[in-house]
Amino acid sequence: MSTDFQHARVALGARLRELRTEAGLTVRELASLCAWAPSKVSKLENAKQTATLADLDTWARGVGQPESSTELKGRLRGLESTYRSWRRQLAAGHRGVQDAIGTQHDRTSRFQGFTASVIPGIFQTADYARSVLSRYAELHGVERDIEDGVRSRMRRQDGLYSSGKVYRVLIWEAALHVQICTTDTLTAQLDRLMSVNGLDTVSLGIIPLAAPVRIATGDDFWIHDRRLVIAESWHTEMWLDSSEDVALYSRVWDTLNAAAVYGHHAHRLIARARASLELT
CATH class of the missing domain: 1.10.260.40 (lambda repressor-like DNA-binding domains)
Structure with a gap:
């Protein structure tokens, strides 16, 4: 805590x-x-x-x-x-949570994000998003309006095709392999990830499992225009807007970014994860 x-x-x-x-x-x-x-x-x-x-x-x-x-x-x-308790937020349903994040998304031009265990929401397919939201709803015992939450999350992806937005995203390689969904859903999700990797609004870095890192990977977070950080833990979502917190998370992002690979190197890691699914 x-x-x-x-x-x-x-x-x-x-x-x-x-x-x-x-x-x-x-x-x-x-x-x-x-x-x-x-x-x-x-x-x-x-x-x-x-x-x-x-x-x-x-x-x-x-x-x-x-x-x-x-x-x-x-x-x-x-x-x-x-500090927004997931249990309290989700008691009112997924749509409210996703819409609140969507409001911040609309206000933001430059994003810096990091995810360690799942594909980021901004890149998710509907089926993958449905699996993720359903699993976390089960965890907190508040299963309701999953489909409204999925639709709200999907609407944010319009920003990927807007010239006014930039997404600099880091993903730990482990997230490419986590089967929080069916094999078919994960396969389609990895195909989607490879396609967005070519967008001019997206800079996608993958941190290899064996990469030397100066700090260990931790909770997922997003920096919005260096004015707000939204970070997640198991029990709460943190909205941090102090200059000290934003500066700290910016340093964390920069430190993790030093271990990331981009371009065809990142594409190769995604393709390798997809190929491994054909063996299961």
């Missing part, structure tokens, strides 16, 4: 504890008023669990200060505007 995210959650927990103690309530007394187990009160105060909006309403009523709910929700929204 991000240190910044945890610090923000600790601050929210401290404020919840302050409200409880000001009301003269013990953990058990507040839990009883809220119809919760005492362990939930303890987890919220000690930043072991992130409150929901409903939790904050209940807490504010329980401590006899319903008006404090607005302040508490403001703290939570501030926390989640940067």
Whole structure:
């Protein structure tokens, strides 16, 4: 978990504890008023669990200060505007998540991206995107509107044919082999990747498995015009717009890029991954 995210959650927990103690309530007394187990009160105060909006309403009523709910929700929204839980986002469906990214995509002219385990969304076929979104929906237990999410993701690919956009993308070679979909779907996806590699808006680098690297590959991320970074982990999506964060991810991208191959060398790695599928 991000240190910044945890610090923000600790601050929210401290404020919840302050409200409880000001009301003269013990953990058990507040839990009883809220119809919760005492362990939930303890987890919220000690930043072991992130409150929901409903939790904050209940807490504010329980401590006899319903008006404090607005302040508490403001703290939570501030926390989640940067660190966006996948579970919470996907509870409203895939389309909302994809549309939000699409809005940033429309605002951006220059992209620098890195993916370690899947083909980037901007290059995905519909079948491959459907497989990826379905698997992650299963992981978070929120399977719904997969097709709307796929359509939203596909619409972003119009940018590949726009003279006003540039995509500088790095892919770790392992992503070419990960069978998160059927063999036929992956074969078609690799064919698609070879075709976009020739577009004048695309600069595609592949980092070979055996390449010497100065840093290990990590989470996937996209830099938008050096003003915003959208990075992903298993539990959250991070939208980082501080100059320090953007500069850090730019250095990471440059460092990874030093190990990447381009042009016919990249094409050869994609073709090799495709050929290996014929042997399975």
